[in-house]
Amino acid sequence: MKLIGSLTSPFVRKVRVLLAEKGLDVELVQENVMSPESTVPNFNPLRKVPVMVTDEGESLYDSSVITEHVDGLADPPFMPRHGLERSRVRRDEALGDGIADAGVLIFYERKREPALRDDAWMARQRQKIDAGVAEIGRRLSRSPWLGGDSLSLGDISCACALLWIEFRLPEIRWREEQPALAQWAASIEARESFRATRPPPA
Ligand SMILES: N[C@@H](CCC(=O)N[C@@H](CS)C(=O)NCC(=O)O)C(=O)O
Secondary structure (H helix, E strand, O other), rough: EEEOOOOOOOHHHHHHHHHHHHHOOEEEEOOOOOHHHHHHHHHHOOOOOOEEEEEOEEEOHHHHHHHHHHHHHOOOOOOOOHHHHHHHHHHHHHHHHHHHHHHHHHHHHHHHOHHOOHHHHHHHHHHHHHHHHHHHHHHHOOOOOOOOOOOOHHHHHHHHHHHHHHHHHHOHHHHHHHHHHHHHHHHHHHHHHHOOOOOOOO
């Protein structure tokens, strides 16, 4: 089994954190998905990372499909097995992924010539990030983890998204504006799984 991705992608980091939390050692094949030489299109027609390639040569994407697979491979589980409780954690994973999606769209838009950038489009993405951050803050004012009393895949996903925002869009100061988030993020970042997957300096 191998994981194709970059050291900076929040979606790849989410998968790598989950693998590390479970003590699973999977080869990371580093790819720049935007490079014309990238092999990603051979594994994912959508040309996105992460992709997990099984020992049988089957590709799994997107990251939420990979996390579902990885969570079943080894204990401890990071989402409940059934029912609404499982859907809640999957929703929280989607919340983190959605924040990261919006951030990545802004990041790509900023790479365009200034005259070609669509400010209204970037403002729309920014609204999603701000509302997502506010939602995580509301939830963490009621319990120490999004999943209740223990770390869940929802927490991992949202933390990977917010840490990526801090890395790539540092003007979004969620840590300073949301003390509950800052405390939660600090305890997550102290975990070995997050330390080991910190992106290289920008
Ligand atoms: N929904 C996808 C999003 C993955 C994604 O957007 N990855 C970025 C890197 S952070 C990518 O591969 N972008 C290339 C592209 O959009 O063509 C997932 O969760 O796996």
